[in-house]
Amino acid sequence: MMDFLGGIYPWIKALHIMAVLAWMAGLFYLPRLFVYHAERASVGSELDQTFQIMEEKLLRVIMNPAMIVAWIAGLIMIGLGAFDWGAAWSWIKLVSVILMTGAHGWMAARRKEFAAGTNTRSGRTYRLFNEVPTVLMLFIVVAVIVRPF
Template sequence: MFLLYIKAFHIISVIAWMAGVLYLPRLFVYHTLAETGSKQSETFKVMERRLLKAIITPAMIASWIFGLILAYYAVDWAQAGWFHLKLLLVVVLSGFTGSLARWTREFAEDRNTHSQRFYRIANEVPTLLMIVIVILAVVKPF
């Protein structure tokens, strides 16, 4: 029963993390269109900071905690090649989250150097990672 609750909280936290990492780059796309110093730009700064600090970061931390508990109790590490790749991709997703934090700081300091197109492409990264991670976790292909 304990592991079922851990799994449920892991899924909940991953959903919240993914919602944030899918939405924040979209905010960046719109923020690039706002004039520096404008009311709209300042509103985007608040939205971006709150999304990162109140949702994305806590959800990522919770995902790691619950995921590692599950891995400890439910994964045969010696026989789970799929898990090693999944873990690597989660590390990549965490690094991407770190990039989101850096870009949020750059916008907050009015130092953004990236284009709309850059953020539109960046917006696809978590989607692709999510697809592969979920397939690995569910199908366990190797």
């Protein structure tokens, strides 16, 4: 069984990278949609409805499945030994991915507020939050590729 799993490791890794790319694209784009939604659309307007559709589809059709696949593929790779429990880089990545998942959840909650017409946050808030996935991505990539710790 381990021979089979070891043989598919490169495929699992490729799937993980593709899922992460799709997830990150959504994590970068959704806060940008929120900026324009907060600054340009009044509740109930046609533009408000358009943003709601875009945000909901991005989250439901791209981001959620990509996050799930990234997590599953990552957990499979951990199960196959790709995680060094004694190295700091592994823990930095794990904590950063958990925080990234939290950012995803925060965005999902904000989408629900827009859908309910109860958003109280400014475009500036969403501009600042847009940097969170970027910083976490930097931690993850440096931790995994450079492994300075």
